[in-house]
Amino acid sequence: MSIEAREARQPWILLSPTLTVITLLLIVPVLFIVVYSFWLRTSVGDVQPGFYLDNWADTLTDRFYRDILLTTLRIAAITTVVCALMGYPAAYFIARAKSNKALLLLLLMLPFWISYIIRTMSWIYILGTNGALNTALQWLGITAEPIQMLYNETTVILGLVHFLLPFMVLNVYVSLDGVDETLEDAAGSLGATKWQSFLQVTLPLSLPGLAAGSLLCFVLGAGTYITPAVLGGPRDAMFANLVYEAIIIQLNWPLGAALSLLLLAVLGALVMIYNHFLGLGQLMKGLG
């Protein structure tokens, strides 16, 4: 075998364990879900194999699913914007910190050490009728009665921001950390104010990180199930909650399969668009 042929094979040999795992644990299960989506639920909750388009017809044409999907995308978008607005200054502060940068990064990672569910549930004890915030407001004499803050769309978004903010900060930080600070000095020496050098030099150079953070926040936010289940009111649901209900409550695995594939397709399309314009390389940097 020639050296060129051996070199061409080497990456595939090195990648083969990973590709095998991805094939077995991701692609094959997704293919199973695709097959399931064409089956039907029987009256007793079992499945009837075959090739039926009923689930896809429901999923694609039913206004109910479309509305919940749009609500999900809207909540994910609001969450992403809030994360960007809150996360960018924090990331900038860490990236430009002269000392204790490691400590600040450690603090940023700290929430990951606590279960996402516990972090979400902690809001019940902060925003509840007898929670920390209401108690403080009443103690300070600002309110006479507890304010009803829990179990609505705002608390769902709050919980999502709490969950996703570190992802945004990390991505923006990685991007800002790679920006040469002397460029800002150079802009200053050419007469730009601090604000102008930020707007015209730093911000554009950090946009890939912001975009990568936004993509992660949006995709993770749109796929969430726990937050609306814990912090939402009766009406509040995101698309993943419908998938859960179809599969677990209604025992309608075929419909649940079609719904989950629709969500996968929508979020996958978003990743493809991102990849087309910005490439996934920045995302990998942030995740790394």
Add this chain to the structure above:
Amino acid sequence: MDNTTRYQRLLERYQNGDLDRRSFLGLIGAAGLAYGVQTPFARYAAAQEVTQVRFDGWGGIVSEAFREHAFTPYTAATGIEVVDGTFGGGDEYLARVRTSQPGEYNIAHLSGVFDYARYHNLGLSVELNEANIPNLQLCIPALSDAFRAISGGSLSCVPYDYGTTGIAYNRAYISDEEAQAQGAGLLINPDYTGKIGGWADWRTRIWYGALQTGQDPNNITDIEAVWDAVRQHRDLALRYWTSGAELMSLMAEEEIHVTEAWSGRIFALQEQGHDIGYIDPPNGFGWQECLFVIAGSPMEACEELLNFMLEPATSIAVAEGQNYPPALDPTQVDLGDKIPTLPAFDPTGTLSGLTFANPEYWNGNEQEWSETFSRVQRGY
């Protein structure tokens, strides 16, 4: 030989130097793969000697009582270990059972006759040899009869306890008289907007919708009126709770002042000193729980364990722990001092005062109603 002993021996051989590291890791990896990717051949494992029986229940104090009063003496008497698992809800557990291999799950503490019917209809039931469960004779016959009617006279479970889903209210805001006068209507009283709760369970929502519209829950004639009542409740409610723990927290923290509630959970709150009232409105929702043996399980070992669990001492300890009356017939067994004080307790042993869901009726409408409820809940 059980798997634990097998792995311990393997580890011993490796530590003694009889097995090289590569072979040891290879064998462990192969065992893990075999466990994770079970094949149809796994069913032959059922033929091996029974060393374990798996029981799944609601966890907490109930499991503790089972461990102390049933599992430990059972293991001492038979040498069979009881693997004690828990689940968060019946629907989630059914999904787990359906994706498991036969014999992986053995006995489950299931809710409701309709759950029994669902398992039976999915081919997950067995036929118990009642001669191996003499304590079954001590149970209220009406409870067993409901199950027999579904599985053609035989049983795949033993009844274990019963209770009601009535109306709980905070007496600081709602008087006993008002609760009695309004009954199910209390849950759609606009005076309590934002302080009303409800269980996120389609059956309960429809049941109470039927009561609020003056219909028989086991024979609803105007389902559209029921959906309107469900919508009305939805718009007034702050939260649909999803577990007993959440129900207790919402009531104790005064997030909500009125909700439907499980009788035993409210009794527990009352025991803790919370001033919460509880009523069962006319045609209130009665239910029973059972210990269900799942198809593919080692039958004799399971039957013996069921008999241990139905021992009066065990049943009474569990009942006192979870605050639901046991399935034991009070005309045959002395149930002690606490159980007669529990809500829903029937001293006659006939259960004639409780209304249970007709499983045929409710399961027949399950698909349509559960899907419609999902939509109604979200504003449709």
